[in-house]
Amino acid sequence: MSEQHSRRFSAPTLMRFPFLQGLLFPLLVIAIWEYLSHRSAAYAYAFVPIEEIWQSLLRLGTSGELFVNMTATLRTAATGLVIGSSVGVLVGVLMGVSRIVDTLVGPLYHAIRQVPLIGWIPLIGLWFGNGLFSKTLIVCLASFYPMVLNTYEGIRNVDKCHREVGRIFRLGHWQTFRHVLMPAALPFIVTGLMQALAFSWISTVGSELLFSAGPGLGGLMQTAQAASRMDVVVLCVACIGVMGFAMNHGLSHLSRRMLRWRNVR
Protein backbone atom coordinates (compact mmCIF):
# COMPACT_ATOMS: atom_id res chain seq x y z
CA MET A 1 0.00 0.00 0.00
CA SER A 2 2.58 2.52 1.13
CA GLU A 3 4.88 1.37 -1.66
CA GLN A 4 2.28 2.11 -4.25
CA HIS A 5 1.71 5.45 -2.63
CA SER A 6 5.34 6.50 -2.75
CA ARG A 7 5.72 5.37 -6.36
CA ARG A 8 2.85 7.54 -7.44
CA PHE A 9 4.38 10.63 -5.89
CA SER A 10 8.09 10.11 -6.43
CA ALA A 11 7.85 9.97 -10.22
CA PRO A 12 5.42 12.56 -11.55
CA THR A 13 4.20 11.83 -15.06
CA LEU A 14 6.04 14.87 -16.41
CA MET A 15 9.44 13.53 -15.35
CA ARG A 16 9.00 10.43 -17.43
CA PHE A 17 8.76 12.49 -20.64
CA PRO A 18 11.86 14.62 -21.24
CA PHE A 19 10.10 16.24 -24.16
CA LEU A 20 7.37 17.58 -21.87
CA GLN A 21 10.01 18.71 -19.37
CA GLY A 22 11.59 20.78 -22.12
CA LEU A 23 8.26 22.45 -22.78
CA LEU A 24 7.86 23.55 -19.17
CA PHE A 25 9.85 26.79 -19.37
CA PRO A 26 8.57 27.91 -22.78
CA LEU A 27 5.01 27.52 -21.49
CA LEU A 28 5.91 29.51 -18.39
CA VAL A 29 7.36 32.32 -20.53
CA ILE A 30 4.23 32.36 -22.66
CA ALA A 31 2.08 32.57 -19.55
CA ILE A 32 4.07 35.51 -18.17
CA TRP A 33 3.97 37.11 -21.62
CA GLU A 34 0.21 36.79 -21.79
CA TYR A 35 -0.13 38.18 -18.25
CA LEU A 36 2.01 41.23 -19.11
CA SER A 37 0.14 41.88 -22.35
CA HIS A 38 -3.12 42.30 -20.42
CA ARG A 39 -1.80 44.82 -17.90
CA SER A 40 -2.21 47.99 -19.96
CA ALA A 41 -2.24 49.34 -23.52
CA ALA A 42 1.45 50.32 -23.28
CA TYR A 43 2.34 46.77 -22.19
CA ALA A 44 0.17 45.36 -24.94
CA TYR A 45 2.29 47.22 -27.51
CA ALA A 46 5.55 45.66 -26.30
CA PHE A 47 4.11 42.29 -25.32
CA VAL A 48 1.68 41.62 -28.13
CA PRO A 49 -1.22 39.44 -26.95
CA ILE A 50 -0.84 35.85 -28.18
CA GLU A 51 -4.24 36.10 -29.84
CA GLU A 52 -2.92 38.85 -32.15
CA ILE A 53 0.25 36.91 -32.97
CA TRP A 54 -1.87 33.92 -33.81
CA GLN A 55 -4.04 36.05 -36.11
CA SER A 56 -1.01 37.42 -37.98
CA LEU A 57 0.37 33.88 -38.27
CA LEU A 58 -2.89 32.81 -39.95
CA ARG A 59 -2.89 35.88 -42.19
CA LEU A 60 0.75 35.70 -43.28
CA GLY A 61 0.57 31.94 -43.46
CA THR A 62 -2.43 31.83 -45.76
CA SER A 63 -1.23 34.70 -47.98
CA GLY A 64 2.03 32.82 -48.56
CA GLU A 65 4.09 35.79 -47.40
CA LEU A 66 5.53 33.90 -44.44
CA PHE A 67 6.43 30.91 -46.59
CA VAL A 68 8.23 33.03 -49.21
CA ASN A 69 10.30 34.81 -46.58
CA MET A 70 11.06 31.65 -44.66
CA THR A 71 12.31 29.78 -47.71
CA ALA A 72 14.39 32.79 -48.77
CA THR A 73 16.08 32.85 -45.36
CA LEU A 74 16.56 29.09 -45.38
CA ARG A 75 18.06 29.17 -48.85
CA THR A 76 20.56 31.89 -47.91
CA ALA A 77 21.52 30.02 -44.75
CA ALA A 78 21.87 26.67 -46.52
CA THR A 79 23.88 28.04 -49.45
CA GLY A 80 26.21 29.90 -47.12
CA LEU A 81 26.59 26.94 -44.78
CA VAL A 82 27.35 24.45 -47.55
CA ILE A 83 29.86 26.66 -49.35
CA GLY A 84 31.44 28.12 -46.22
CA SER A 85 31.85 24.84 -44.37
CA SER A 86 33.09 22.92 -47.43
CA VAL A 87 35.78 25.49 -48.11
CA GLY A 88 36.42 25.56 -44.35
CA VAL A 89 37.03 21.80 -44.17
CA LEU A 90 39.31 22.02 -47.20
CA VAL A 91 41.40 24.86 -45.77
CA GLY A 92 41.46 23.23 -42.31
CA VAL A 93 42.65 19.91 -43.74
CA LEU A 94 45.33 21.57 -45.86
CA MET A 95 46.55 23.58 -42.87
CA GLY A 96 46.50 20.47 -40.68
CA VAL A 97 48.29 18.21 -43.15
CA SER A 98 50.86 20.56 -44.63
CA ARG A 99 53.27 22.60 -42.60
CA ILE A 100 53.87 24.92 -45.56
CA VAL A 101 50.18 25.75 -45.93
CA ASP A 102 49.97 26.22 -42.18
CA THR A 103 52.77 28.78 -42.10
CA LEU A 104 51.57 30.53 -45.27
CA VAL A 105 47.84 30.71 -44.56
CA GLY A 106 47.67 30.33 -40.77
CA PRO A 107 48.64 33.87 -39.69
CA LEU A 108 46.35 35.49 -42.28
CA TYR A 109 43.46 33.29 -41.22
CA HIS A 110 43.95 33.99 -37.52
CA ALA A 111 44.23 37.74 -38.16
CA ILE A 112 41.09 37.93 -40.30
CA ARG A 113 39.23 35.76 -37.81
CA GLN A 114 39.65 38.49 -35.17
CA VAL A 115 37.52 40.93 -37.18
CA PRO A 116 33.90 40.52 -36.08
CA LEU A 117 31.53 39.72 -38.94
CA ILE A 118 29.70 42.98 -38.31
CA GLY A 119 32.99 44.71 -39.09
CA TRP A 120 32.91 43.40 -42.67
CA ILE A 121 29.41 44.63 -43.41
CA PRO A 122 30.28 48.17 -44.57
CA LEU A 123 33.02 46.84 -46.87
CA ILE A 124 30.98 44.01 -48.29
CA GLY A 125 28.05 46.36 -48.82
CA LEU A 126 30.33 48.76 -50.67
CA TRP A 127 31.85 46.05 -52.86
CA PHE A 128 28.88 43.82 -53.59
CA GLY A 129 25.77 45.90 -52.81
CA ASN A 130 23.07 44.89 -50.37
CA GLY A 131 21.52 41.98 -52.24
CA LEU A 132 21.59 38.19 -52.01
CA PHE A 133 25.28 37.86 -52.85
CA SER A 134 26.38 40.01 -49.91
CA LYS A 135 24.11 38.16 -47.50
CA THR A 136 25.35 34.78 -48.68
CA LEU A 137 28.96 35.93 -48.43
CA ILE A 138 28.45 36.92 -44.79
CA VAL A 139 26.94 33.52 -44.03
CA CYS A 140 29.82 31.78 -45.86
CA LEU A 141 32.33 33.63 -43.68
CA ALA A 142 30.35 32.84 -40.52
CA SER A 143 30.43 29.09 -41.17
CA PHE A 144 33.94 29.13 -42.65
CA TYR A 145 35.74 30.26 -39.46
CA PRO A 146 34.60 27.55 -37.01
CA MET A 147 34.98 24.88 -39.68
CA VAL A 148 38.63 25.74 -40.39
CA LEU A 149 39.49 25.95 -36.71
CA ASN A 150 37.89 22.66 -35.72
CA THR A 151 39.07 20.69 -38.76
CA TYR A 152 42.62 21.92 -38.22
CA GLU A 153 42.53 20.95 -34.55
CA GLY A 154 41.05 17.57 -35.45
CA ILE A 155 43.78 16.75 -37.94
CA ARG A 156 46.55 17.94 -35.62
CA ASN A 157 45.15 15.88 -32.77
CA VAL A 158 45.26 12.53 -34.54
CA ASP A 159 46.91 10.06 -32.19
CA LYS A 160 50.54 9.42 -33.13
CA CYS A 161 49.92 5.73 -32.42
CA HIS A 162 47.27 5.58 -35.13
CA ARG A 163 49.52 7.31 -37.65
CA GLU A 164 52.17 4.68 -36.87
CA VAL A 165 49.73 1.86 -37.56
CA GLY A 166 49.10 3.48 -40.95
CA ARG A 167 52.83 3.45 -41.63
CA ILE A 168 53.13 -0.20 -40.56
CA PHE A 169 50.48 -1.17 -43.12
CA ARG A 170 52.22 0.94 -45.78
CA LEU A 171 49.24 3.22 -46.36
CA GLY A 172 49.91 5.95 -48.93
CA HIS A 173 49.11 9.63 -48.36
CA TRP A 174 45.57 9.41 -49.69
CA GLN A 175 44.87 6.10 -47.90
CA THR A 176 46.16 7.54 -44.63
CA PHE A 177 43.99 10.58 -45.10
CA ARG A 178 40.90 8.55 -45.87
CA HIS A 179 41.23 5.77 -43.31
CA VAL A 180 43.14 7.42 -40.46
CA LEU A 181 43.22 11.22 -40.46
CA MET A 182 39.69 11.99 -41.63
CA PRO A 183 37.81 9.56 -39.36
CA ALA A 184 39.99 10.54 -36.40
CA ALA A 185 39.22 14.22 -37.05
CA LEU A 186 35.52 13.61 -37.63
CA PRO A 187 34.35 14.33 -34.06
CA PHE A 188 36.07 17.74 -34.28
CA ILE A 189 34.63 18.38 -37.74
CA VAL A 190 31.13 17.58 -36.52
CA THR A 191 31.58 19.97 -33.59
CA GLY A 192 32.70 22.58 -36.13
CA LEU A 193 29.63 21.89 -38.22
CA MET A 194 27.32 22.36 -35.23
CA GLN A 195 28.96 25.71 -34.52
CA ALA A 196 28.88 26.65 -38.20
CA LEU A 197 25.17 25.86 -38.33
CA ALA A 198 24.41 28.11 -35.37
CA PHE A 199 26.60 30.94 -36.69
CA SER A 200 25.21 30.67 -40.21
CA TRP A 201 21.64 30.91 -38.98
CA ILE A 202 22.37 33.89 -36.74
CA SER A 203 24.35 35.64 -39.46
CA THR A 204 21.65 35.02 -42.06
CA VAL A 205 19.07 36.85 -40.00
CA GLY A 206 21.63 39.52 -39.07
CA SER A 207 22.63 40.15 -42.67
CA GLU A 208 18.97 40.32 -43.70
CA LEU A 209 18.38 43.01 -41.10
CA LEU A 210 21.35 45.00 -42.39
CA PHE A 211 21.09 44.27 -46.13
CA SER A 212 17.34 44.54 -46.37
CA ALA A 213 16.91 44.09 -50.12
CA GLY A 214 15.02 40.96 -51.21
CA PRO A 215 12.81 38.55 -49.28
CA GLY A 216 13.76 37.05 -45.91
CA LEU A 217 12.56 36.91 -42.34
CA GLY A 218 15.02 39.63 -41.32
CA GLY A 219 13.68 41.94 -44.04
CA LEU A 220 10.09 41.15 -43.07
CA MET A 221 10.93 41.98 -39.48
CA GLN A 222 12.56 45.25 -40.49
CA THR A 223 9.51 46.33 -42.51
CA ALA A 224 7.13 45.30 -39.72
CA GLN A 225 9.10 47.26 -37.15
CA ALA A 226 8.99 50.37 -39.38
CA ALA A 227 5.20 49.91 -39.60
CA SER A 228 4.93 49.35 -35.81
CA ARG A 229 3.55 45.87 -36.39
CA MET A 230 5.00 44.23 -33.31
CA ASP A 231 2.85 41.13 -33.82
CA VAL A 232 4.74 40.38 -37.06
CA VAL A 233 8.10 41.12 -35.41
CA VAL A 234 7.37 38.68 -32.61
CA LEU A 235 6.11 36.10 -35.10
CA CYS A 236 9.36 36.40 -37.07
CA VAL A 237 11.44 35.99 -33.91
CA ALA A 238 9.46 32.88 -33.00
CA CYS A 239 9.87 31.41 -36.49
CA ILE A 240 13.63 32.03 -36.43
CA GLY A 241 13.93 30.38 -33.04
CA VAL A 242 11.86 27.32 -33.92
CA MET A 243 13.60 26.76 -37.27
CA GLY A 244 17.04 27.12 -35.73
CA PHE A 245 16.11 24.68 -33.00
CA ALA A 246 14.80 22.15 -35.53
CA MET A 247 17.95 22.33 -37.66
CA ASN A 248 20.23 21.95 -34.66
CA HIS A 249 18.20 18.98 -33.48
CA GLY A 250 18.39 17.31 -36.89
CA LEU A 251 22.13 17.80 -37.20
CA SER A 252 22.91 16.47 -33.75
CA HIS A 253 20.90 13.34 -34.62
CA LEU A 254 22.90 12.97 -37.81
CA SER A 255 26.20 13.47 -36.00
CA ARG A 256 25.36 10.81 -33.45
CA ARG A 257 24.78 8.38 -36.30
CA MET A 258 28.02 9.34 -38.01
CA LEU A 259 30.00 8.93 -34.78
CA ARG A 260 28.34 5.74 -33.59
CA TRP A 261 31.77 4.09 -33.23
CA ARG A 262 32.50 6.34 -30.28
CA ASN A 263 32.08 5.05 -26.78
CA VAL A 264 29.74 7.75 -25.50
CA ARG A 265 26.28 7.43 -23.97
Added chain:
Amino acid sequence: MNAKSEIDLSLYTRTDNIEGALSIRSLGKSYRIEDKTIPVLENINLDIAPGTFVSIVGPSGCGKSTLLRLIVGLDNDYSGDILLDDKRISSTSLDRGIVFQDHRLFPWKTVEENIGLALYNHDIPIDEKRQRVADHIRLVNLAGFEKAYPHQLSGGMAQRAAIARALVNQPKILLLDEPLGALDALTRVYLQQELQRIWLQHRSTVIMVTHDVEEAVYLGDEVIVMDAHPGRIKHRVHVPLSHPRDRAAPVLRELKEEILAELIHAPLEETLAP
Protein backbone atom coordinates in the same frame (compact mmCIF):
# COMPACT_ATOMS: atom_id res chain seq x y z
CA MET B 1 33.30 -26.18 -37.15
CA ASN B 2 36.47 -26.12 -35.11
CA ALA B 3 38.06 -28.94 -37.05
CA LYS B 4 37.26 -27.16 -40.28
CA SER B 5 39.02 -24.03 -39.13
CA GLU B 6 42.15 -26.02 -38.36
CA ILE B 7 42.25 -27.41 -41.87
CA ASP B 8 41.74 -24.01 -43.46
CA LEU B 9 44.39 -22.42 -41.31
CA SER B 10 47.02 -24.97 -42.19
CA LEU B 11 47.20 -23.06 -45.48
CA TYR B 12 48.88 -20.25 -43.58
CA THR B 13 51.47 -22.34 -41.80
CA ARG B 14 54.93 -21.39 -42.92
CA THR B 15 56.54 -24.50 -44.32
CA ASP B 16 59.59 -22.78 -45.79
CA ASN B 17 62.07 -22.75 -42.95
CA ILE B 18 64.36 -20.39 -44.82
CA GLU B 19 62.54 -17.08 -44.50
CA GLY B 20 62.31 -14.94 -41.38
CA ALA B 21 65.95 -15.02 -40.29
CA LEU B 22 66.80 -11.91 -38.33
CA SER B 23 70.33 -10.83 -37.79
CA ILE B 24 71.41 -7.78 -35.84
CA ARG B 25 75.01 -6.53 -36.10
CA SER B 26 76.58 -4.04 -33.68
CA LEU B 27 73.36 -2.11 -33.42
CA GLY B 28 73.43 1.22 -31.63
CA LYS B 29 70.73 3.80 -31.04
CA SER B 30 70.82 7.06 -29.16
CA TYR B 31 68.55 10.02 -28.59
CA ARG B 32 69.66 13.62 -28.50
CA ILE B 33 68.10 15.56 -25.68
CA GLU B 34 69.14 19.20 -25.86
CA ASP B 35 72.92 19.00 -26.25
CA LYS B 36 73.42 15.62 -24.69
CA THR B 37 73.49 12.32 -26.52
CA ILE B 38 71.85 9.57 -24.54
CA PRO B 39 72.63 6.03 -25.65
CA VAL B 40 69.59 3.75 -25.59
CA LEU B 41 71.01 0.64 -27.22
CA GLU B 42 74.67 -0.23 -27.44
CA ASN B 43 76.41 -2.93 -29.45
CA ILE B 44 73.51 -5.33 -29.84
CA ASN B 45 74.41 -8.51 -31.71
CA LEU B 46 71.74 -11.09 -32.25
CA ASP B 47 70.91 -13.90 -34.65
CA ILE B 48 67.44 -15.37 -34.66
CA ALA B 49 66.73 -18.50 -36.69
CA PRO B 50 63.56 -18.61 -38.81
CA GLY B 51 60.49 -19.86 -36.97
CA THR B 52 61.80 -19.41 -33.44
CA PHE B 53 60.02 -17.69 -30.59
CA VAL B 54 62.33 -15.34 -28.74
CA SER B 55 61.36 -13.50 -25.55
CA ILE B 56 63.14 -10.38 -24.36
CA VAL B 57 63.05 -9.35 -20.71
CA GLY B 58 64.85 -6.57 -18.94
CA PRO B 59 64.42 -3.63 -16.56
CA SER B 60 62.62 -0.46 -17.63
CA GLY B 61 64.80 1.72 -19.81
CA CYS B 62 66.78 -1.14 -21.29
CA GLY B 63 65.56 -0.17 -24.75
CA LYS B 64 63.61 -3.34 -25.50
CA SER B 65 60.65 -1.47 -26.96
CA THR B 66 63.04 0.75 -28.92
CA LEU B 67 64.60 -2.39 -30.35
CA LEU B 68 61.20 -3.55 -31.63
CA ARG B 69 60.49 -0.13 -33.14
CA LEU B 70 63.76 -0.37 -35.03
CA ILE B 71 63.03 -3.89 -36.26
CA VAL B 72 59.52 -3.00 -37.42
CA GLY B 73 60.99 -0.04 -39.26
CA LEU B 74 59.22 2.89 -37.58
CA ASP B 75 62.58 4.46 -36.81
CA ASN B 76 65.55 4.08 -39.15
CA ASP B 77 67.93 6.40 -37.36
CA TYR B 78 70.36 3.83 -35.96
CA SER B 79 73.93 2.64 -36.38
CA GLY B 80 74.93 -0.89 -37.29
CA ASP B 81 72.72 -3.27 -39.23
CA ILE B 82 69.40 -5.00 -38.80
CA LEU B 83 68.99 -7.62 -41.50
CA LEU B 84 65.89 -9.64 -42.26
CA ASP B 85 66.83 -12.43 -44.66
CA ASP B 86 70.02 -10.48 -45.48
CA LYS B 87 68.16 -7.28 -46.38
CA ARG B 88 68.77 -4.15 -44.32
CA ILE B 89 65.66 -2.76 -42.67
CA SER B 90 65.09 0.89 -43.52
CA SER B 91 61.32 1.33 -43.28
CA THR B 92 58.13 -0.55 -42.47
CA SER B 93 57.11 -3.58 -44.52
CA LEU B 94 54.22 -6.01 -44.72
CA ASP B 95 56.83 -8.71 -44.00
CA ARG B 96 56.93 -7.53 -40.41
CA GLY B 97 53.90 -7.42 -38.13
CA ILE B 98 53.64 -5.88 -34.68
CA VAL B 99 51.25 -5.98 -31.74
CA PHE B 100 51.51 -3.20 -29.17
CA GLN B 101 50.52 -3.20 -25.51
CA ASP B 102 47.57 -0.94 -26.34
CA HIS B 103 45.73 -2.72 -29.12
CA ARG B 104 45.83 0.34 -31.43
CA LEU B 105 42.81 -0.78 -33.39
CA PHE B 106 41.13 2.11 -35.18
CA PRO B 107 38.06 2.91 -33.08
CA TRP B 108 36.12 4.00 -36.19
CA LYS B 109 36.50 0.63 -37.89
CA THR B 110 34.91 -2.70 -37.04
CA VAL B 111 37.03 -5.75 -36.20
CA GLU B 112 36.69 -6.94 -39.78
CA GLU B 113 37.59 -3.56 -41.27
CA ASN B 114 40.56 -3.18 -38.94
CA ILE B 115 42.00 -6.52 -39.99
CA GLY B 116 41.12 -5.86 -43.62
CA LEU B 117 43.00 -2.57 -43.61
CA ALA B 118 46.21 -4.46 -42.89
CA LEU B 119 45.72 -6.24 -46.23
CA TYR B 120 44.89 -3.02 -48.10
CA ASN B 121 48.20 -2.85 -49.93
CA HIS B 122 48.81 -6.57 -50.10
CA ASP B 123 48.82 -7.66 -53.72
CA ILE B 124 46.27 -10.49 -53.66
CA PRO B 125 42.74 -10.76 -55.12
CA ILE B 126 39.87 -9.29 -53.12
CA ASP B 127 38.26 -12.71 -52.55
CA GLU B 128 41.42 -14.04 -51.02
CA LYS B 129 41.62 -10.98 -48.79
CA ARG B 130 38.10 -11.62 -47.56
CA GLN B 131 38.90 -15.26 -46.95
CA ARG B 132 42.05 -14.41 -45.04
CA VAL B 133 40.27 -11.90 -42.83
CA ALA B 134 37.56 -14.45 -42.02
CA ASP B 135 40.14 -17.18 -41.33
CA HIS B 136 42.18 -14.99 -39.02
CA ILE B 137 39.11 -13.87 -37.12
CA ARG B 138 38.45 -17.56 -36.53
CA LEU B 139 42.09 -18.19 -35.67
CA VAL B 140 41.85 -15.80 -32.73
CA ASN B 141 38.36 -17.04 -31.76
CA LEU B 142 36.51 -13.84 -32.56
CA ALA B 143 33.92 -15.35 -34.90
CA GLY B 144 30.64 -13.49 -34.37
CA PHE B 145 32.39 -10.20 -33.57
CA GLU B 146 33.28 -9.24 -37.14
CA LYS B 147 31.02 -6.20 -37.08
CA ALA B 148 31.84 -5.09 -33.52
CA TYR B 149 33.59 -1.78 -32.90
CA PRO B 150 36.68 -1.88 -30.65
CA HIS B 151 34.90 -0.11 -27.78
CA GLN B 152 32.43 -3.00 -27.68
CA LEU B 153 35.20 -5.54 -27.04
CA SER B 154 36.88 -6.48 -23.78
CA GLY B 155 40.60 -5.81 -23.43
CA GLY B 156 41.48 -9.42 -24.17
CA MET B 157 39.26 -9.57 -27.25
CA ALA B 158 40.67 -6.30 -28.60
CA GLN B 159 44.16 -7.68 -28.16
CA ARG B 160 43.20 -10.86 -30.02
CA ALA B 161 41.87 -8.72 -32.86
CA ALA B 162 45.20 -6.87 -32.88
CA ILE B 163 47.03 -10.21 -33.10
CA ALA B 164 44.86 -11.25 -36.05
CA ARG B 165 45.56 -7.91 -37.71
CA ALA B 166 49.31 -8.40 -37.31
CA LEU B 167 49.19 -11.97 -38.66
CA VAL B 168 46.85 -11.50 -41.61
CA ASN B 169 49.72 -10.44 -43.88
CA GLN B 170 51.57 -13.67 -42.99
CA PRO B 171 54.59 -11.70 -41.85
CA LYS B 172 57.99 -13.39 -41.84
CA ILE B 173 58.47 -11.98 -38.39
CA LEU B 174 55.98 -11.03 -35.72
CA LEU B 175 56.93 -8.50 -33.05
CA LEU B 176 55.04 -8.42 -29.78
CA ASP B 177 55.60 -5.37 -27.57
CA GLU B 178 54.25 -6.41 -24.15
CA PRO B 179 51.12 -7.67 -25.88
CA LEU B 180 49.46 -8.92 -22.71
CA GLY B 181 50.84 -6.29 -20.33
CA ALA B 182 47.58 -4.39 -19.91
CA LEU B 183 45.37 -7.41 -19.27
CA ASP B 184 44.17 -8.94 -16.03
CA ALA B 185 45.93 -12.06 -14.73
CA LEU B 186 43.38 -14.64 -15.88
CA THR B 187 42.94 -13.23 -19.39
CA ARG B 188 46.68 -13.08 -19.56
CA VAL B 189 47.23 -16.75 -18.79
CA TYR B 190 44.50 -17.67 -21.27
CA LEU B 191 45.99 -15.53 -24.02
CA GLN B 192 49.46 -16.95 -23.38
CA GLN B 193 48.07 -20.37 -24.28
CA GLU B 194 46.32 -18.83 -27.25
CA LEU B 195 49.53 -17.21 -28.43
CA GLN B 196 51.28 -20.55 -28.24
CA ARG B 197 48.51 -22.27 -30.20
CA ILE B 198 48.44 -19.52 -32.84
CA TRP B 199 52.20 -19.52 -33.18
CA LEU B 200 52.27 -23.32 -33.56
CA GLN B 201 49.83 -22.93 -36.47
CA HIS B 202 51.50 -19.91 -38.04
CA ARG B 203 55.16 -20.67 -37.36
CA SER B 204 56.57 -17.27 -38.16
CA THR B 205 59.56 -15.91 -36.28
CA VAL B 206 58.36 -14.15 -33.12
CA ILE B 207 60.12 -11.64 -30.90
CA MET B 208 58.19 -10.79 -27.77
CA VAL B 209 59.12 -8.10 -25.28
CA THR B 210 57.60 -8.65 -21.85
CA HIS B 211 57.91 -7.73 -18.20
CA ASP B 212 56.60 -11.09 -17.12
CA VAL B 213 59.46 -13.56 -16.74
CA GLU B 214 57.09 -16.51 -16.41
CA GLU B 215 55.46 -15.57 -19.71
CA ALA B 216 58.86 -15.16 -21.35
CA VAL B 217 59.98 -18.62 -20.27
CA TYR B 218 56.66 -20.32 -21.01
CA LEU B 219 56.50 -19.08 -24.62
CA GLY B 220 60.11 -18.56 -25.68
CA ASP B 221 62.50 -21.02 -27.29
CA GLU B 222 65.03 -18.57 -26.04
CA VAL B 223 64.93 -15.77 -23.48
CA ILE B 224 67.16 -12.74 -23.92
CA VAL B 225 67.95 -10.86 -20.74
CA MET B 226 68.82 -7.20 -21.24
CA ASP B 227 70.54 -4.66 -19.07
CA ALA B 228 69.82 -0.94 -18.93
CA HIS B 229 71.73 2.37 -19.31
CA PRO B 230 72.64 1.80 -22.02
CA GLY B 231 70.51 -1.10 -23.20
CA ARG B 232 72.55 -4.16 -24.06
CA ILE B 233 72.21 -7.93 -24.11
CA LYS B 234 73.33 -9.43 -20.84
CA HIS B 235 72.52 -13.07 -21.19
CA ARG B 236 70.77 -15.50 -23.49
CA VAL B 237 68.92 -18.44 -22.00
CA HIS B 238 67.86 -21.43 -24.06
CA VAL B 239 64.61 -23.09 -22.99
CA PRO B 240 65.08 -26.81 -23.66
CA LEU B 241 61.43 -27.80 -23.98
CA SER B 242 59.29 -28.47 -27.03
CA HIS B 243 55.89 -26.89 -27.67
CA PRO B 244 53.10 -27.09 -26.64
CA ARG B 245 54.36 -26.76 -23.11
CA ASP B 246 53.07 -27.57 -19.70
CA ARG B 247 53.01 -24.36 -17.70
CA ALA B 248 53.94 -26.23 -14.51
CA ALA B 249 57.06 -27.92 -15.90
CA PRO B 250 59.88 -27.81 -13.31
CA VAL B 251 62.41 -26.64 -15.91
CA LEU B 252 60.32 -23.55 -16.59
CA ARG B 253 60.13 -22.73 -12.89
CA GLU B 254 63.88 -23.12 -12.42
CA LEU B 255 64.64 -20.95 -15.42
CA LYS B 256 62.18 -18.33 -14.22
CA GLU B 257 63.85 -18.12 -10.81
CA GLU B 258 67.27 -17.97 -12.42
CA ILE B 259 66.29 -15.11 -14.74
CA LEU B 260 64.43 -13.22 -12.01
CA ALA B 261 67.47 -13.44 -9.81
CA GLU B 262 69.62 -12.09 -12.60
CA LEU B 263 67.24 -9.21 -13.19
CA ILE B 264 67.34 -8.06 -9.61
CA HIS B 265 71.13 -8.42 -9.41
CA ALA B 266 71.12 -10.90 -6.58
CA PRO B 267 72.59 -14.37 -6.27
CA LEU B 268 70.13 -17.20 -6.69
CA GLU B 269 70.47 -18.47 -3.11
CA GLU B 270 69.48 -15.16 -1.56
CA THR B 271 66.33 -14.87 -3.64
CA LEU B 272 65.15 -18.32 -2.73
CA ALA B 273 65.96 -18.14 0.95
CA PRO B 274 63.08 -16.91 3.09
